[in-house]
Amino acid sequence: MFDRDRRKANRAFDHGDGVTRYRMRQKLVAIGDDYWIDDDSGEHVYRVDGKVLRARRTFDLEDSHGHRVATVQSRPMRIKESMAIDDAEGHRVATVKKALITPLRNRWSIDQEDGPELKVEGNVVDHEYTIERDGYKIAEVSKKWFRIRDTYGVSIGEGADHTVVLAATVAIDSMAHPGD
Numbered sequence: 001m002f003d004r005d006r007r008k009a010n011r012a013f014d015h016g017d018g019v020t021r022y023r024m025r026q027k028l029v030a031i032g033d034d035y036w037i038d039d040d041s042g043e044h045v046y047r048v049d050g051k052v053l054r055a056r057r058t059f060d061l062e063d064s065h066g067h068r069v070a071t072v073q074s075r076p077m078r079i080k081e082s083m084a085i086d087d088a089e090g091h092r093v094a095t096v097k098k099a100l101i102t103p104l105r106n107r108w109s110i111d112q113e114d115g116p117e118l119k120v121e122g123n124v125v126d127h128e129y130t131i132e133r134d135g136y137k138i139a140e141v142s143k144k145w146f147r148i149r150d151t152y153g154v155s156i157g158e159g160a161d162h163t164v165v166l167a168a169t170v171a172i173d174s175m176a177h178p179g180d
Contacts (some may be wrong), residue, residue: 010137018158022046022166024173025151037154037166048170057083057174061167070167072096072174083171085164094164096171110168115161118168124176127152131165139165 013019021040037046044064051058057074071086075095085094092113099107108120110131118138122129131139138160145153156165 006135013137013140013155013157016155019155020162021145022154022156023146023151024154024169046166059170059174061163061170070163072167072171074174081175083175085167085171087163093161094168096168096175098175108172110164112164120168120172124172127173129172131160131168133160139169141169 022045023038023040023042025036025038033050035048036044037048039045046064046069047062047066049060049062051060056076059072060068061070061072062068068088070088070093071090073084073086075082075084080097080099082095082097084092085096087093094110094112097109097111099109108124110118110120112118116133119132120129121132122141127141127143129141130137131141138157140155141152142155143152154166154169156162
């Protein structure tokens with residue numbers, strides 16, 4: 001029963017039922033560079049502000065009015081590479097971690113403070129991966145929707161925290177492409 005429900009829900013996600021799409025348009029993903037996250041109508045929804053002259057890699061996610069909604073910051077001196085996601089008030093909401101050993105594929109996790117762990121699977125380097133909660137797809141990241149260089153899409157399903165998913169995508173991109 002669970003597998004059938006999960007497959008049905010994932011098929012509905014794939015057909016766009018209840019899905020919100022965002023376009024990540026990067027200048028470059030490097031500290032100090034800023035870029036916009038647009039909705040599927042092309043409107044600027046969030047701005048990613050890469051902070052310079054900080055000891056840790058830091059990105060602020062701001063709404064279209066310039067209000068900070070989340071901060072993504074590297075966590076140095078950890079065995080596993082990770083980045084923390086804090087809300088606008090500075091409270092930790094999630095931690096994005098790269099698996100210590102990844103023999104065949106990229107494995108990442110998003111540990112939410114007040115929710116279940118999210119699993120990230122697929123080709124993170126090429127921006128082709130999914131984010132799942134308990135086997136249900138809640139987000140998909142893909143370049144296949146765009147022909148423009150350094151642009152990829154993020155589809156987020158109903159019930160998912162859009163800010164956490166978008167901030168996690170920024171963190172994953174930063175860790176997967178540290179020198180870009």
